Amino acid sequence: MRKEIPLLITFLAGAFFIADYFIPHTGFSSWAETLNGWTIIVIAFAYVLGVANVARVNLDYIQRKGKDTPYKIILLVCLLFMMMVGIIWGIGEHTVFDWFFINIYSPMQAMMFALLAFYIASAAFRAFRIRSVQASLLAITAVLVMIGRVPIGEAIWKDFSNFSEWIMNVPQLAGKRAILIGAALGAISTGLKVLVGLERTHLGQD
Amino acid sequence: MQIRRLLLCWFTASLVLIATLAAIAQEQAPAESGTTIDTRWFDFNRVNILVALIVVFFLIIYFIEKAKRGRDLFVRRIAGLDAIEEAVGRATEMGKPILYVPGIDDMNNIQTVASMIILGNVARTVAQYDIPLIVPLRLPFVLPVAEEAVRQGYMSAGRPEAFNKDNVRYISDEQFAYAAGINGIMLREKPAANLFLGSFFAESLVLAETGFSTGAIQVAGTANIHQLPFFFVACDYTLIGEELFAASAYLSREPKLLGALKGSDWAKSIILAILGVGTILVSLHVEWFRNWFLVE
Numbered sequence: 001m002r003k004e005i006p007l008l009i010t011f012l013a014g015a016f017f018i019a020d021y022f023i024p025h026t027g028f029s030s031w032a033e034t035l036n037g038w039t040i041i042v043i044a045f046a047y048v049l050g051v052a053n054v055a056r057v058n059l060d061y062i063q064r065k066g067k068d069t070p071y072k073i074i075l076l077v078c079l080l081f082m083m084m085v086g087i088i089w090g091i092g093e094h095t096v097f098d099w100f101f102i103n104i105y106s107p108m109q110a111m112m113f114a115l116l117a118f119y120i121a122s123a124a125f126r127a128f129r130i131r132s133v134q135a136s137l138l139a140i141t142a143v144l145v146m147i148g149r150v151p152i153g154e155a156i157w158k159d160f161s162n163f164s165e166w167i168m169n170v171p172q173l174a175g176k177r178a179i180l181i182g183a184a185l186g187a188i189s190t191g192l193k194v195l196v197g198l199e200r201t202h203l204g205q206d
Numbered sequence: 207m208q209i210r211r212l213l214l215c216w217f218t219a220s221l222v223l224i225a226t227l228a229a230i231a232q233e234q235a236p237a238e239s240g241t242t243i244d245t246r247w248f249d250f251n252r253v254n255i256l257v258a259l260i261v262v263f264f265l266i267i268y269f270i271e272k273a274k275r276g277r278d279l280f281v282r283r284i285a286g287l288d289a290i291e292e293a294v295g296r297a298t299e300m301g302k303p304i305l306y307v308p309g310i311d312d313m314n315n316i317q318t319v320a321s322m323i324i325l326g327n328v329a330r331t332v333a334q335y336d337i338p339l340i341v342p343l344r345l346p347f348v349l350p351v352a353e354e355a356v357r358q359g360y361m362s363a364g365r366p367e368a369f370n371k372d373n374v375r376y377i378s379d380e381q382f383a384y385a386a387g388i389n390g391i392m393l394r395e396k397p398a399a400n401l402f403l404g405s406f407f408a409e410s411l412v413l414a415e416t417g418f419s420t421g422a423i424q425v426a427g428t429a430n431i432h433q434l435p436f437f438f439v440a441c442d443y444t445l446i447g448e449e450l451f452a453a454s455a456y457l458s459r460e461p462k463l464l465g466a467l468k469g470s471d472w473a474k475s476i477i478l479a480i481l482g483v484g485t486i487l488v489s490l491h492v493e494w495f496r497n498w499f500l501v502e
Binding site for chain 2: 018021022023024025026028029039042043046047048049050051053054056057060068105108109112113115116119120122123124126127176179180181182183185186187188189190191192193194198199201203
């Protein structure tokens with residue numbers, strides 16, 4: 001029964017939400033909204049598990065006195081500090097929590113995001129190295145699209161931007177849609193396998 | 207076994223029932239201005255989707271039944287999935303861990319579900335070689351599922367004692383804090399192999415490039431097509447879209463799962479045929495066929 005009951009719940013919940021897509025009845029939709037509300041509550045409780053996991057993993061490491069112990073201590077202190085600040089003064093605008101979030105966390109996040117520019121440059125360098133016929137085609141196409149999207153492209157040939165758009169809207173989009181169709185069918189197939197219990201890995205041990 | 211068959215029949219029957227009930231008891235609500243109450247029990251604008259869904263489901267069920275009868279089903283070679291075994295072997299030789307990143311979406315994303323299924327298979331392989339499998343997570347709701355998947359993998363390999371709960375780690379639900387945390391793991395613990403399988407967004411290149419700089423063998427897979435180019439350039443192998451969903455059948459070689467795979471392949475063939483017919487008819491200015499497939 002340890003697997004049958006979760007399987008039944010999975011199936012009923014899945015079938016209910018598939019039905020919700022086809023049934024616009026207000027009463028039915030309100031049940032779906034209620035169920036979604038339950039999901040949010042369950043997810044909120046999962047954060048307790050998350051915090052417990054962070055605490056356990058890092059406290060174990062500190063006890064073993066590994067070389068990264070100072071960082072682990074900082075992590076746990078920051079976690080506790082932000083939790084306390086949020087509980088005591090709230091998390092709304094112009095609170096201490098908000099100040100720390102905007103002035104410490106946001107710049108760090110922006111820094112991580114900014115790193116992408118450098119990563120894109122190094123990745124593009126590798127991608128555009130002409131080593132094979134396919135890589136050559138990729139490099140040539142990329143150059144054509146890039147030229148078509150800057151003013152010099154139109155200076156060279158007035159229809160360059162249209163040509164660049166054609167590459168994006170016809171061959172590129174066709175390939176993209178082919179991947180999307182395959183992925184959508186794969187998603188349906190996986191969903192069905194989970195709903196009817198053919199896939200049980202996620203349910204854990206017997 | 208009987209329960210599964212019962213569920214299968216129930217599921218298909220419920221879909222057919224919805225369509226039948228809707229046809230019998232269609233209560234089209236008058237579109238009064240200002241009112242938001244809808245009394246319709248079926249949205250007829252979506253009947254084409256329901257029909258397509260039923261066809262796909264029947265194809266999958268048909269091929270599952272066929273596979274169960276012992277028919278041999280051919281599945282083409284997927285280099286990215288073969289590489290997972292290679293990656294595990296390499297990690298064993300080097301005595302270094304394997305990093306498995308299941309993406310940044312929650313369990314309500316089917317890619318994360320697929321990733322958890324692959325994680326179970328990877329854990330089973332890893333358990334046989336006694337190397338650590340590190341699984342950093344972005345969302346706490348995925349944590350118990352990932353723990354169970356890994357534990358189940360170790361148990362299937364007959365080595366439950368080798369499972370280390372501390373290797374399934376919740377990092378942060380903030381996207382770039384999570385990416386930074388994984389980068390830290392890559393740079394400090396130097397995994398021999400990085401597996402990025404699931405739903406990824408802007409952090410994909412940050413992770414894949416950092417992994418590349420550490421010299422790890424990298425296998426990625428996602429159905430988020432906007433991130434595929436980044437994985438192509440930074441990873442050794444990339445699973446494209448549907449290959450991610452095919453992974454569990456491919457790795458386990460279980461006939462029922464292979465049957466489901468075959469079913470979706472046939473559905474794809476039908477879509478291709480429809481696309482071909484549609485292209486010809488639209489080119490001849492015949493619109494009715496195309497209109498069948500419009501979704502409002």
